[in-house]
Amino acid sequence: MKNWIVLLLCLSSFASASDINALYQKGAAAYAAKDYDKAIKLYGDAASELAARGEKSFDLMYNLGCASFRKGDLASARLYFEEARRIQPLNPSVKRNLAILRSRLSDKIKIPPAGAVENAYRHVYQSIPYPVLEGVLLFFWLLVFIFTGLLISGRFSRKPLYYGLGVSLIFLLMVFGLANSRAGELTRREAIVFQPEVEVFSEPSTSSSLLFRIHSGTLVGLEGEQSGFVHIILPDGMNGWARKQSFKAIR
Amino acid sequence: MAKFLLPILLILALPLRATEVTSTVSANPVGTEDTFQLTINVDGYDGDVEFPRSFSIPDFSIVAGPSTSESTQIINWKVSRSISEVFTLSPRKAGTFQIPSFKVQVGGKIYRTQPISVTVKKGSLLSQRPSRPRSPFDMFDDNFFNPPVVTQQPVTADSLFIRCELSKAIAYVGEAVEVSYRIYSRVNIARLGIQELPDFTGFLTEDLGQNHLIDRKRMMINGVAYNTAVIFRKIVFPTKTGRLPLPQPVFSIQVGNPNSFFPGQPIQRKSQSAILMVYPLPAPQPAGFSGAVGQFQLSVSVNQDHVKMGDSITATVVVSGEGDFNTIPLVFPESIDGFRVFRPSSPKLEREPANPLRGKKTWKVILVPQKMGTLVIPGTKIIFFNPVTKKYVTRVSGSIDVSVEKGSATPENILPGTSGNEVVAVGKDIDYIRTGAAPDRFVDISESTWYRVSMAAIPFIFILLGFFLRWRDPSRRDPVEYRRSHAAALFRNRISQAAKFLKKGKGRDYYQQVSKACISYFSDKWNRPVLDLKIDEIARELESREVPPDLIKAIVDVVEYCDFESYTPSNNALNRDIMKDAESAVSKLEKVL
Numbered sequence: 095m096k097n098w099i100v101l102l103l104c105l106s107s108f109a110s111a112s113d114i115n116a117l118y119q120k121g122a123a124a125y126a127a128k129d130y131d132k133a134i135k136l137y138g139d140a141a142s143e144l145a146a147r148g149e150k151s152f153d154l155m156y157n158l159g160c161a162s163f164r165k166g167d168l169a170s171a172r173l174y175f176e177e178a179r180r181i182q183p184l185n186p187s188v189k190r191n192l193a194i195l196r197s198r199l200s201d202k203i204k205i206p207p208a209g210a211v212e213n214a215y216r217h218v219y220q221s222i223p224y225p226v227l228e229g230v231l232l233f234f235w236l237l238v239f240i241f242t243g244l245l246i247s248g249r250f251s252r253k254p255l256y257y258g259l260g261v262s263l264i265f266l267l268m269v270f271g272l273a274n275s276r277a278g279e280l281t282r283r284e285a286i287v288f289q290p291e292v293e294v295f296s297e298p299s300t301s302s303s304l305l306f307r308i309h310s311g312t313l314v315g316l317e318g319e320q321s322g323f324v325h326i327i328l329p330d331g332m333n334g335w336a337r338k339q340s341f342k343a344i345r
Numbered sequence: 346m347a348k349f350l351l352p353i354l355l356i357l358a359l360p361l362r363a364t365e366v367t368s369t370v371s372a373n374p375v376g377t378e379d380t381f382q383l384t385i386n387v388d389g390y391d392g393d394v395e396f397p398r399s400f401s402i403p404d405f406s407i408v409a410g411p412s413t414s415e416s417t418q419i420i421n422w423k424v425s426r427s428i429s430e431v432f433t434l435s436p437r438k439a440g441t442f443q444i445p446s447f448k449v450q451v452g453g454k455i456y457r458t459q460p461i462s463v464t465v466k467k468g469s470l471l472s473q474r475p476s477r478p479r480s481p482f483d484m485f486d487d488n489f490f491n492p493p494v495v496t497q498q499p500v501t502a503d504s505l506f507i508r509c510e511l512s513k514a515i516a517y518v519g520e521a522v523e524v525s526y527r528i529y530s531r532v533n534i535a536r537l538g539i540q541e542l543p544d545f546t547g548f549l550t551e552d553l554g555q556n557h558l559i560d561r562k563r564m565m566i567n568g569v570a571y572n573t574a575v576i577f578r579k580i581v582f583p584t585k586t587g588r589l590p591l592p593q594p595v596f597s598i599q600v601g602n603p604n605s606f607f608p609g610q611p612i613q614r615k616s617q618s619a620i621l622m623v624y625p626l627p628a629p630q631p632a633g634f635s636g637a638v639g640q641f642q643l644s645v646s647v648n649q650d651h652v653k654m655g656d657s658i659t660a661t662v663v664v665s666g667e668g669d670f671n672t673i674p675l676v677f678p679e680s681i682d683g684f685r686v687f688r689p690s691s692p693k694l695e696r697e698p699a700n701p702l703r704g705k706k707t708w709k710v711i712l713v714p715q716k717m718g719t720l721v722i723p724g725t726k727i728i729f730f731n732p733v734t735k736k737y738v739t740r741v742s743g744s745i746d747v748s749v750e751k752g753s754a755t756p757e758n759i760l761p762g763t764s765g766n767e768v769v770a771v772g773k774d775i776d777y778i779r780t781g782a783a784p785d786r787f788v789d790i791s792e793s794t795w796y797r798v799s800m801a802a803i804p805f806i807f808i809l810l811g812f813f814l815r816w817r818d819p820s821r822r823d824p825v826e827y828r829r830s831h832a833a834a835l836f837r838n839r840i841s842q843a844a845k846f847l848k849k850g851k852g853r854d855y856y857q858q859v860s861k862a863c864i865s866y867f868s869d870k871w872n873r874p875v876l877d878l879k880i881d882e883i884a885r886e887l888e889s890r891e892v893p894p895d896l897i898k899a900i901v902d903v904v905e906y907c908d909f910e911s912y913t914p915s916n917n918a919l920n921r922d923i924m925k926d927a928e929s930a931v932s933k934l935e936k937v938l
Contacts, residue, residue: 115783122780140784148792153784160778181787187776194775228791232799239807248812249818273791280789286519289398299417300428322393337413339395 114140118154132162152181156188163195168311169189171195173286176313176344180280183220194314199311205329219272224280227273283316285326285341292341294334298323305334311329314341347873364389366449366456370434374464377436378506379409379665379774380595381614385447385458386429392452396430404442404465405434408540408595408613433540435595435615436465439639441878456782469502469614500612502601503569504531507576509591509619512702517624517732518583520638521669521702524591525578525614528598529571536599537576540555540613545863548581551671553701576922580701582669583623591619626730631737637729639668645725645742647712653750657713660745665705670694675708676725683720685709714749721746832869836862843924853911853920857926860907863900866931870938892937899930 121136141154159174172195179188196202206218219227234237241259246252290310296303298320308328317325317333324341329332359604364387365589371382383402387394397412399724410432417426436442444461505528512523528537561574576596583589593616600612626638637641641664648659664673680686696704714720790796820827828835839862846855860876867883868875880901887897910920 106549118784122778125778144784145784148788150787151784153779153781157778160775162774177930187779191775192772197773223787225790228789228796231797231859235800236803236807239803242804242810243807243814246808247814248821249814289411290407291412296650301414332619339398 114143117143121161121163122158125157125164128164130161130165130325134158134165137161142178146160150177150181152178152185155181156185156191156310159191161190163191168195168198169286169288172199172311172313173342173344176286180344183279184217195311200309201312201313203328203330206331215275219276220279222272222276224273224276227269231266231269231273234262234269237262239268281342285316285324285343287312287316289340289344292336294326294332294336296334298325298335302335306332308336316341316343353841358932364391364451364456364811366451366458368444368447368458368461370444370461370463371556372470373461374466374470374710375440376466376468376502378469378593378615380433380435380615383432383434383444383461384429385449385630386427386813387433387451387456388427390428390451393450394428394452395450397447397449398683399626400435400447402444404437404440404747405436405444405463408433408435412497419719431496431611433595434594436463439463439465439467458666467504481763500532505529505534505598505612505614507596507614509593509616510575511591511619514620515622515624516583516803517626517730518586519626519636519669519730520671520732521582522621523578523702524581524619524719525560525575525621526594526596527560527573527575529573531565531569531571532600534598535601536597538597538609539577540595540597543594545579545581545592547585548590549671550582551580553578553580553696566644569582581621582671583621585880586623589621591621592616618916627735627737631728631739633726634728634730634737635674636672637669637727638665638672638732639729640731640733640738641668641673641724641727643721643727643740643742645677645745647745647747650746650747650751652714654714654717657711658747659817660710660712660722662708662710662725663705666907667700667703670704670706673727673729675710676723676727677708677710677748681712681720681722683714683718683821684722685713687713700713706750712747712763716749717751719746719748727882747861748937828869829872832866833931834933835869836866837928838927839865840924845920847919847924850919855919856907856911856923859924860904860911863907863927863931865902866934887934891938892934896930896933897938899926900934903927903930 099244110276112251117136118161121133121148124130124136137154141151141158143152154177159171159178162168162171162174164183172192173193173201175188175192179185179192182188202344219265238259241255241262245252245259274320287310292308293300294308296305312328314326314328317327319325319338320335323335324337326336326341327334366385366387368383371383371384372379375381375510387397401407411429411430413428416424416430434444441462442466445465445781446460447458448457449458485726504892507528510525510527512525513520528534545841546714561572564573566569574816577594595613595615597611597613632728642662644665646661646663650658652658654720660677662675662677664670665677677688677728678686679688688708692707692708694704696702714721724742724744726739726741728737728739730736776783815821820830839858843858843862844857846858864875864878864883867873867876867886871886883904884897884901887900888894903923906923
């Protein structure tokens, strides 16, 4: 009986995977036929299926971004491209598409340039796939405690064990730093403006001073939330409070 | 007493207003050239308010907004708030239209506004804004807060309007037409701005540098003098045929004295409509026609016609005239016999400031002769449609002879191969979607239970395993074997004790501890009682085990020195090196024994 249940579970999992693949292929056909609404619907369904399993897909997010862009919905396109960029930050297609999309937005926000060391460090952790970083972190964590256990046992020569422990600890700290930076990027609280114009105030109230206005498609960082307002910060450092309903968060 | 209480009780008995959601317009009817405000208002709300998000209203354009305003009242000691969102709308055409009902969520409950029927008439009906009502507290009526400049210059539809002016009313597909939005005013203007950049559907456009108050002049219309200026202009190229309407952008204008501290109330003006009649290009189109429409001249020249082999010459191709220069490609041969051709990456386009439709487009082509003699740069041609003569025209340039003499370069050392061109980007678009049988999968394994359990369990598992192995260590069960195998570790423990004595300055204890550590090392190693071991005996035993004599001497020296110092205390400083000598000797013995 147990075996049957396992078999059924496996079969249902395969069936679901083939559904996602079929949606993905139909979405591509709809996009090629310039039926962008249908493509968005199909890709969106496939992405929802994956999300239900706790998974994401760069391909689906990227394609959703392209279809939304073609439809003229720049805010949605920005949202999907930014979600795709979180999965593959160095993907050249996403970079190119985001550059073109940004050139069509009304808000031009200057991003302060980063230093050479910061850029090099970012390039290192972005070029290693996140699951690989997590796997390597687990490996060095394991190695550190294997050496610790062997040292505690007192059965083996201590000198090589101390060396092994030291080297493992150094690598563990390095990989932890990289994985932590990458995890920070993946979980960064950011959102896209989804209203034609959003007014940003100095306090979480519309009766406070109006600081500036931002427009549809602009990327903002989210700092805090209070009584229906969110504290937003722009890449150039300008910040203030705006209505929460004007934004969609990047997941 | 009752006289005082009655009004208070009456005030307290006033009912609180229930939540009310309404939509209103600032004017009805309105003109096609007017803008007006649509306000969605929520009165007496409690909880979060969610206004409708992105929406469109048929027959109206949203030119600004939403802007939000909020107010709070206290009635019966209870706070009642109202909030509203204001949109600025502009009618698209004349007629009677309905602004639909909007859904507003207040405290989790859905409310709907009533639809509004708006009558739109041609022209402008909202020509004059009502002036600010006089304040009842303005006893002196000195007009200080209502400057006379506004009241003395009533802004009517005739006193301030914007016209869309075309350089020609009829054009062919692809023909360049200058579109200028000119303001006509009989009032002072303090400030001027455009609400939203217009969308030129059906046209390709080219920006012109200066877009503020150019070509200022005084003009008479029906005997009335106006100050006029072009406030926004573009060159447009129609891409389809028929009657193409030009966009009617909305400008925000602040009427008043620009030098005054009170520049007056802001008003909005929509440009008057304009239509461009566009005809198709006549068929058949000649071969080589690139779509250029206008009147052009072509010239090709070289900077020198006598060169040495290997020296470069510059050929300049100039297309001048009036029309759409963007559709004119470089009409220069890609390869010429005897020359290596370096085509430029981009041309230089210069427009005449007075007439931006006129200009010239210049390419610089570098030619390097690869053989001697008289080489010929062949003539070239452009084909375009002339909208004045309504005919396709071909302009031809003559061939140019270049005399090439022997120079420092020879045909052998000039790089061989065909001439190449730089790849030039002619358009920008997003990359294509990703295709394939299946999408990729991204799983954050750090979120998975097994990963977290592994990270948490690994320290416990291996530390406990270490203790278990230590507990099961057979050498620890046999004290003799344990002492033998851990003799060096036990020696180090004793030496660390000696180091503490050294730190405290206890010389006698220090030397005794170092000596004891050395003797105890051999006691542990050979399972002999410490009291039975003398240094002479240790030396003999080491000799019998073929330990190198210098090593034996080293350990013997350490023990004898320590014994001597511990029994004959002196005032000299403690010998720190003896401890290091002992450690070094034991470390070497550990490898031998």
